[in-house]
Amino acid sequence: MATTKLAHDMKPDGITVMAFHPGWIRTDMGGEHAELETRESAAGLKRLLENATLAVTATFRTHDGLNVGW
Structure with a gap:
């Protein structure tokens, strides 16, 4: 709700x-069975930030750009 209100x-x-949801990342916290390498998640988030426009404001996205419903 904070994201939605701030976006408005x-x-x-x-x-x-x-x-943003970075995904399940292989770190000490995520563990060795996690799906993503840190670089893969970070690259996806960077791409989303670089291409962000008002058309996507107030959305919740995964590292690969999928929209997560509130």
Whole structure:
């Protein structure tokens, strides 16, 4: 809800607000059986940030761009 409200407030100023899910990443916390390498997740999130527009404001996206329903 914080993302949605902030996106609503910032949209008139041309600012895009999104939430991201990096995925299940192989780290000490994610464990050795996790699906993603850190670099893969980070590259996906970077791509999403570089291409973010007001058309996607207030959305929740996975590292590979899939929309997660609120």
